[in-house]
Amino acid sequence: MSALDGIKVIEFGDGVAVGYCGALLAACGAEVIKVEPPKIGDSARYLPPFAEYGTAPESSGLNAFLSAGKSSVVLDLTTPDGAGAAQQLASGADIVLEAMGPGNADALGLGFKTLSIHNPQLIMAALSWFGNDGARRDWAASDAVVQALAGFIYPIGQAEGPPIIPGGYNAQITGGLTAFIAVTAALIGRHTGDDGVLIDQSILEAQTAYTEAAGVRVAYDGPPSVRKGINKFTPTFPQTIYPASDGWIGVTALTPAQWRSCCDLVGAPELFNDPRFRSSEERSNNADTLDDLLIPLFAKRPALEWFHDAQARRVPFALVPTMAELATLDHFQERGVVARFEHPDLGVFSAPVIPWKLAGTPLKQGGVAPRLGQHTKHVLGSFNDQETVQRDNPKGNPHTEGPSPLRDVRIVDLTMGWSGPLATRHLADMGAEVVKIEACQHPDWWRGWEHTAESLATQAHEKSPTFNQVNRNKLGVAINLTQPEGRALVLKLVARADAVIENQATGVMAKLGLSFEELKSVNPDIIMLSLPAFGAVGPWSGYRGYGSTVEHGAGLPYLTGDPDGPPIQTHVAYGDACGGMNAAAALLVALFHRKRTGKGQRIEISQVECMLQLGVHGGIAQGLNGAPPTRTGNRHPVFTPHGCFACAESDTWLVLALTEDSQWPALCNVIGQPGLGTDAALATADGRRARQDDIEGAITEWCDGVDAGVAMEAMQQAGVPAGTVRRPTELLHDPAYVERGFWLEVDRAHVGPKPHPLTPWRMNGQRGPIRAPAPLLGEHNRMVLHDILGMTDDEIADLEASRIIGDQPIAS
Numbered sequence: 001m002s003a004l005d006g007i008k009v010i011e012f013g014d015g016v017a018v019g020y021c022g023a024l025l026a027a028c029g030a031e032v033i034k035v036e037p038p039k040i041g042d043s044a045r046y047l048p049p050f051a052e053y054g055t056a057p058e059s060s061g062l063n064a065f066l067s068a069g070k071s072s073v074v075l076d077l078t079t080p081d082g083a084g085a086a087q088q089l090a091s092g093a094d095i096v097l098e099a100m101g102p103g104n105a106d107a108l109g110l111g112f113k114t115l116s117i118h119n120p121q122l123i124m125a126a127l128s129w130f131g132n133d134g135a136r137r138d139w140a141a142s143d144a145v146v147q148a149l150a151g152f153i154y155p156i157g158q159a160e161g162p163p164i165i166p167g168g169y170n171a172q173i174t175g176g177l178t179a180f181i182a183v184t185a186a187l188i189g190r191h192t193g194d195d196g197v198l199i200d201q202s203i204l205e206a207q208t209a210y211t212e213a214a215g216v217r218v219a220y221d222g223p224p225s226v227r228k229g230i231n232k233f234t235p236t237f238p239q240t241i242y243p244a245s246d247g248w249i250g251v252t253a254l255t256p257a258q259w260r261s262c263c264d265l266v267g268a269p270e271l272f273n274d275p276r277f278r279s280s281e282e283r284s285n286n287a288d289t290l291d292d293l294l295i296p297l298f299a300k301r302p303a304l305e306w307f308h309d310a311q312a313r314r315v316p317f318a319l320v321p322t323m324a325e326l327a328t329l330d331h332f333q334e335r336g337v338v339a340r341f342e343h344p345d346l347g348v349f350s351a352p353v354i355p356w357k358l359a360g361t362p363l364k365q366g367g368v369a370p371r372l373g374q375h376t377k378h379v380l381g382s383f384n385d386q387e388t389v390q391r392d393n394p395k396g397n398p399h400t401e402g403p404s405p406l407r408d409v410r411i412v413d414l415t416m417g418w419s420g421p422l423a424t425r426h427l428a429d430m431g432a433e434v435v436k437i438e439a440c441q442h443p444d445w446w447r448g449w450e451h452t453a454e455s456l457a458t459q460a461h462e463k464s465p466t467f468n469q470v471n472r473n474k475l476g477v478a479i480n481l482t483q484p485e486g487r488a489l490v491l492k493l494v495a496r497a498d499a500v501i502e503n504q505a506t507g508v509m510a511k512l513g514l515s516f517e518e519l520k521s522v523n524p525d526i527i528m529l530s531l532p533a534f535g536a537v538g539p540w541s542g543y544r545g546y547g548s549t550v551e552h553g554a555g556l557p558y559l560t561g562d563p564d565g566p567p568i569q570t571h572v573a574y575g576d577a578c579g580g581m582n583a584a585a586a587l588l589v590a591l592f593h594r595k596r597t598g599k600g601q602r603i604e605i606s607q608v609e610c611m612l613q614l615g616v617h618g619g620i621a622q623g624l625n626g627a628p629p630t631r632t633g634n635r636h637p638v639f640t641p642h643g644c645f646a647c648a649e650s651d652t653w654l655v656l657a658l659t660e661d662s663q664w665p666a667l668c669n670v671i672g673q674p675g676l677g678t679d680a681a682l683a684t685a686d687g688r689r690a691r692q693d694d695i696e697g698a699i700t701e702w703c704d705g706v707d708a709g710v711a712m713e714a715m716q717q718a719g720v721p722a723g724t725v726r727r728p729t730e731l732l733h734d735p736a737y738v739e740r741g742f743w744l745e746v747d748r749a750h751v752g753p754k755p756h757p758l759t760p761w762r763m764n765g766q767r768g769p770i771r772a773p774a775p776l777l778g779e780h781n782r783m784v785l786h787d788i789l790g791m792t793d794d795e796i797a798d799l800e801a802s803r804i805i806g807d808q809p810i811a812s
Contacts, residue, residue, distance in 0.1 A: 002029020003361040003593040007187070010035065010089050011070070012077070012110060013099030014042040016143075016169045017127045017203055019066035020176030021097055021183070026069040027354045027363045028589050030095070033071045033379055035086060041074075041372040042067075047169075048637050049621035049629055051346050057372050058345040061624040062169075062617060064369035065351050068341050073380065074373035083109050085380060090115045095183055096124045102137045112198040122196040123186045125179045131202035131762075134739045140721040142639065142657035143171040146204050149736065151211040151728035153644070153655065155227050155234075156560075156570050162644040163227065163653055163725050165634045166570045167559040168617045174210075175203035177581050177613075182761040184588040185430045189405025191595045197403070197763045205742060205760035209422070209577045212757040213466050214728030215743075219755050220465040225727040227651075228287060231557075233572035237284040238262075239548040241320055241557055241567050242295055244303035248567050250318035250552025251298070251310075252545075254280050255449050261313040265306075266297040280449075316533070316544045318553035318608075320567055323618045323628035326555050331540040337609055338623065339366030344374075350623035352616055355609035356586035357535075360601030361593050402769035404431025409591060412493050412500045413437060413474065414514075416444040418547060418573060419607060420503035420531055421470040422580030423587065428473035429759050429768035435493060435784055436474045436775065439481060440806040443777055446470070451809035461777060461809055462750040468774040469756055472746065476775025477784050478806050481512050485804045490514060491522045492789050498594060499527035499587060503579075506532045506541045516602050525600040527590045531583050533575075535606030545607065547573025554611035559618045562633045578614060579607035640688040641667075641695050644725065647708035653725035654703055654711045661685060666718035671702035741767065748773035778807030 007030040011022040019034075019042065026032040036042050044066055045057035053059075073089075076082040077100075087109060090096050096115060098105045105111045105126065112124045126132055129141035144165045147153050152171075157164040179201040186197045208215075214225055223234075231240040238251045253262035259280070263272040271277055271293065276286045283290055298306065303319050310317035321329060327338055327350070338350040346369075353365045409432040413424045421436075421444070428434040438444050443451070447461040455461065480486040491514075494500055500519060502509055509515055509530070516528045530536050533545025534553065545553065551574040557567030586603050594600055612619060621629040629637065636642035642657045658667060661684055668677030676698065681687045688695055703711055708724040715722035731737055732755055743755045759768040785791045785799070799805045 001361060002364065003358065003589045004028040004030040007031070007094045008092060009033070009095045009097065010093045011097045012086065012105065013097070013127070014044060015099050016044055016047070016062070016066065016172035017175035017179070018097050018099035019044050019063075020173050021125065021127065021179045022070060023066050023068065024176065024180045024354060024585065025095065025183070026367075029361070029364065032069065033073055033089060033375070034067060035073050035075050035077070035089070036372060038074050038076055038373070045372070046638070049617055049624055052625050054345045058343070061346065061349060061351070061620040064341055064343040064346055065616065065620055067369040068367035069364060070370065071375035071379055072370040072373055073376045077108050077110065086110055087115065087118075089379075090122070091118045093119065094123060094187070096122060097127065097179070098124065099127045102126070102128050102132045116196050120196055121190055123183055123190065123199070124197070125183050125199040125201055127175060127179050127201045127203065129203050130736060131205065131740055132200045134736065136736050139716050140659070140663070140719055141723070142659050142721050143169050144642065144655050144657050145721050145723040146171040146207050148644075148653075148655035148725045149723040149734075150204055150207040151214065151225070151726045151731050152207060152571070154225060154725050154727050156568065157227060157230065159227055159229050161227070161651060161653065162634065162646065164561060164568055165644055165655065167629065167631065168615055170614050171203055171207045173614055173616065174581070175201060175206040177585060178206035178209070178760055181426055181581065181585050181588060182763065184585065184592060185405045186763065188409070188588065188592050188595055189403075191592070192405070192408055194405055200762040200765070202740070202760065204736060205740075208731065208742075208757065208760065209581060210571060210574065211728040211731060213469060215731035216469045216755055216757070217465045218729040219732065220463070220751065222465065222729070225729045230566065231569045232287050233569070234284055236280040236572070237287045238290065238294070239546070239572055241552060241569055242298040243566070244298055244306055245301055247303040248320040248557070249298060249303040249306045250320050250549060251294075252316045252318075252548045254546065258315045259283075261315045262310070265310055265313060265315065266294065268293065268297060311540075311543045314544060316546050316549040318545065318549045320552045320557055321555045322558050323555055323622040327622070331534065331538045334538045335535055335606065335609070337612060338619065341366045341369065341623075343369040344371055346624065349620070352609070352612040352619040355582060355605055355613065356589070357604045358586065358590055358601055359603070360599060361589070402766050403763035404768075406591075407431035409433070409499070410497045411435070412490070412497045414500065414502040414504070415531070416503065417446050418466070418470060418576035419579040420501055420583065421446070422577055423531070423583035424474065424501060425470050425472065426581070426584040427587070429770075434474040436471060436476045437481070437490065438476065438478050438777060440478050440777070440803070440808060440810050441480055441482070443478070443809050447777070450812050453811050456809060456811055459750050465754070468748060468751065468754065471774035472756060473771050474775055475780040475784055476778065477781050478778035480804050481514070483804055485799065485802070487513050489785070489789070489804070491518070493784070494519050494526060495522040496788060497523065497526065498591060499529065499600075501529045501531070501583065501587060503531040505544050506536050523600070525594065525598055527587065527594060527600040527603065529583060529587050529590070529603040529605065531579055531605050531607060533607050535609065536604045545575070547571070547576030550575030550579065550607040550611050553608040554615060555618065556611055556615040558628065559615050559631065561631055563631045565631075575607045575611050579605065579610045582610040635692065638685060640685045640692060641699060643696060643699070645700055645703040647703050647711055648705055649707065652708040654708050654722055655725060656699065656715065656720065656722045659721055663720050664688070667715070667720045670714050670718050670720065671698060673698050744770055746770050746773050749776060776807065777809065778805060781805045781807065
């Protein structure tokens with residue numbers, strides 16, 4: 001049984017984001033009907049990778065990946081008959097996904113207000129670049145523009161610039177995944193009795209998951225964002241990529257123990273005691289000097305040897321594979337990271353699978369993608385003799401204080417760092433009761449690496465901006481899990497919970513006596529989700545990783561930069577936020593299944609495999625044509641021109657992406673070159689590509705004398721997709737976020753009022769509420785043990801006296 005069996009989805013509009021959200025629903029068992037315009041179809045049909053054979057609109061491997069398992073129906077929604085048929089389809093749907101642009105669905109009679117008249121429990125997700133309101137709601141955009149405005153691009157590249165634009169469809173994949181989280185939570189709420197809901201999903205706000213921490217950090221007097229050079233990111237080092245004797249090795253060594261082991265591994269133990277490299281911050285400040293010392297050392301051995309030897313020392317290195325190498329590695333072969341996709345015109349090809357391994361409700365892997373309109377007659381024929389019937393409107397729950405579809409869910413949270421806590425923050429923001437378990441002996445490491453007498457005196461562990469922004473809305477307890485009494489407390493909580501989530505290294509939970517089998521012994525219907533770096537099974541299952549490790553291990557650095565340049569890392573910890581969002585999505589699928597059937601299950605997610613989805617174009621190209629996509633620097637394989645251009649003020653930049661030929665004359669008028677706009681040879685992307693250097697020269701000359709913000713406004717007023725390259729630390733005051741109420745200031749002990757990012761979606765116009773700041777260490781020990789477990793004051797006092805529970809870190 002699939003978790004979403006019986007759920008019917010109608011997908012309107014086009015683009016990668018809505019297509020990916022629909023693809024996730026289809027993989028989980030939903031019936032997805034994709035409605036496309038006649039003749040041309042979805043715009044994703046014209047996006048690479050393309051097969052070396054075949055013609056549009058049936059030549060895109062990306063579109064085949066997004067459409068696998070769906071039905072394709074052709075309707076002209078601008079006609080009364082087409083709109084009427086679409087309304088009839090939506091009247092029987094559980095979920096409608098639309099990406100037609102803000103206001104367009106309403107104008108066609110396909111908006112939420114209209115559709116919910118006949119379908120009052122309808123869940124509708126409206127995906128757009130900037131959301132359904134605000135001054136930028138009608139702006140044109142692309143993945144590159146959104147990444148620029150979200151602060152993602154700024155830190156990538158040489159210090160002098162330009163910032164480097166990542167390859168692929170990262171922003172839209174993230175937007176589709178985030179919309180899926182909101183939609184699946186709404187399904188759970190509907191099962192509990194909630195009304196139908198309109199979800200407003202901004203792709204920009206979804207992309208901010210990767211940069212929000214930097215925006216928050218500046219409010220704690222953090223420094224402004226800087227660009228330090230290729231494969232260098234603040235505030236830690238090394239989190240980078242070095243050439244080995246036969247390829248590239250991803251090097252991450254952050255804690256003192258990891259750094260010592262790294263120095264010993266490369267045969268330079270003296271570096272550990274060098275005052276220039278004593279802490280990760282000092283190593284970051286002296287990264288160029290450290291590079292000069294480490295590069296020749298790493299060049300001595302093959303990458304695979306470095307990888308295995310480092311992991312044997314518990315240092316989170318990663319082999320950086322090419323797309324061709326990745327599918328040949330024994331670990332990934334055993335885990336089945338690619339599946340068979342098929343299209344009538346493209347034949348069979350392999351591509352990465354959705355990386356959620358749900359034991360009880362396995363996802364569908366791969367599948368057959370339809371030709372444009374292949375199912376029109378069959379799908380519409382089933383409605384020929386049917387009238388649109390208004391569904392009964394059961395008494396619902398409008399939740400005027402903010403959406404809380406998970407209000408009846410309890411989660412035991414055994415995660416640390418960024419990935420797992422971000423997953424549970426999503427659930428907590430939607431009303432779940434999340435009990436976060438730490439230990440005084442081992443607090444969440446995002447509170448800090450070490451706990452000295454000096455740091456305890458200042459309560460430094462309570463002042464971490466990163467910890468505080470991902471752990472709001474949670475209850476916090478500190479329990480020593482290494483003692484039998486502590487383990488017993490956790491099992492009592494599990495007995496009263498719906499789900500457990502953990503991101504420890506593979507094997508740690510079993511050593512603590514908290515394996516899935518042991519959790520089931522106290523709660524047979526429990527859900528347990530594990531989020532290890534390389535997965536819980538396979539030759540590398542015990543290997544450790546941080547967010548940088550999993551970006552390296554997924555081969556994403558080979559998809560960005562110039563064709564003859566080094567692999568390019570794009571984020572200090574890309575894999576953490578990506579893994580967290582995937583974990584939230586998978587856990588919600590299992591929770592929905594549990595609500596329907598009462599059955600729990602085991603879920604296992606590899607964070608490396610989550611990253612393969614962000615680089616899915618690479619895997620598709622490899623499977624379709626036997627070669628990865630050619631790296632194009634800041635150019636684009638289809639959109640021309642496309643790039644990052646220096647503006648008048650130092651280190652300010654404009655990202656520009658001409659996504660449609662019709663935008664070309666407008667761009668030329670903006671830059672004062674109307675003659676280029678009327679040149680017939682430049683009317684198409686192919687023609688412009690032949691003169692790309694000249695075109696970029698003209699844009700560069702114009703941008704050089706214009707303020708970046710003025711340039712962006714001028715382009716957008718002309719309908720040309722463009723955005724300034726924001727520093728991540730500028731996001732707190734960016735109008736796109738402020739106007740839509742993305743940030744909320746919350747008071748917390750030890751730090752005072754600090755900003756928090758709210759949910760990147762709205763449900764019926766409201767974001768998920770912040771009910772409480774992140775907990776102090778052990779803040780809710782007494783509440784949880786008394787109110788949930790029913791323990792007496794004397795029993796709790798005994799646990800405190802024996803240091804099974806506590807509220808202060810033990811000094812290291």
